Amino acid sequence: MEFQVLKFIAACLLLACTTLQADQSPLRFAINDSWGMPMVRIEHDTAVEGILVDLQRALAAKVGREAKLIVLPHMRVERAMDSGDIDVRCYVSPSWINAGHKRFIWTRPFMSQRDLLVSTEPGSFKVEELQRERIGTVLGFNYPRLQPLFERGQLFREDTRTQDQALLKLRAGRYRYAITNEHSLAWFNRHQTPEQRLFAQSVLATVPVSCIVRNEPDVPVLELLHAMEQMAEEGRFDQIINEYR
Template identity: 60%
Template sequence: MRGLLLLLVLGAAPLLAAERPLRFSINDSWAMPMVRIEDGKAVEGILVDLQQRLAAKVGRKAELLVMPRLRVQNALDTGEIDVRCYVSPNWVNSGHYRYIWSLPFMTQRDVLVGRIPGLVQPEDIEKKRLGTVLGFTYPRLQPLFDSRQLLREDARTQHQVLLKLESARYSYAISNELSLHWFNRQRPAHQRLHTLSEIASDPIACIIRDDPEVPTMALLRAMVQMKQDGEFDALLARYR
């Protein structure tokens, strides 16, 4: 009897090992509606819902690992995380044979934001400080930063950038549309910040590590099915 129990335990061990949680990265510079971080843990937001749903689709739990943006890609390359979501091919300098891109599930639009409505292009601004997120790249704006036509002023999160713009720490800032809509949603009309022009539009996807420990193809198929069933649109609509 003891021998039978031992065989059962040993036989179950590989299955238990295979069912470890899927490790997703959370960039600590993100803010709502992408994610709310409390005490170093991701507690709500689009990415929390998306990644928990994606893991459940393949019969796993999601482990959400909060880390600095500059650590995320290295963590994927070295196998510390399994999935990196909310990333664009336009933001990653090179591909890697160890991971596979999913289909894009949304588009991120980055916009120039101001306190006064109007149509303004960044190239028309001279010698003004521009609110940006620490570590984020803005290819269209980089020549303007290099020539000192625009003076980049970083904050740690997108929410902090918008707060500083609201308090007139600078005249203009860059934000993605989702974050700007979230910031404005509980403010009266006269206090809302305004989109002045679009500066970039990028497809957003997930990178999945191609490894025997990761159900890579199952995750890719799950994302295709979620897209076809309208789950991504429904998820985003909850945070607009």
């Protein structure tokens, strides 16, 4: 009888330890390898610094977990979402991704992003005024305002693997215009001489940027949503972003 009781206690302890271990497993965050600084710097397939690295580690710490940052090619990120291989994806907007991810819940936005048309010369005009121009873009990225212009042949995509490459090719004269965002443009220009800096021509869109969380029992969904609200109230998002201005 005593032996059976001991076996029962041992089984309960094993179950409790297994549950605790599962509860403390790292949260898996997707890192798109097309991104560049100040969002993320990637070395040897590892995310080492940037706004998203700091934000995701802070978010995981808020819910008592470690952050596992998984670097993936852009075209594989959505497949990883569909297969449940990641728990959280940050730096997304509804217009950028497949609307069919019903197993994911949107958090509050942590920043707004202005997408820009940029060139090597100062100026100010709308993208719709351009004719038969090649535009520096990033492979797999969606540009809703430009899509009708691409479809009717008024403009042409010139895809690169990363945001940094799109700006470097613009600087090198491979095309006269490219699409980027205000944070990437500011980071690029701070590392250029005054003569090499790029200029914003117009704002294409201003979009709220959020995270999406896998809605499954092994993910602390409510805690993550609450943590995002807390971080906003504490000014943590602005603090992280300002460190990279």
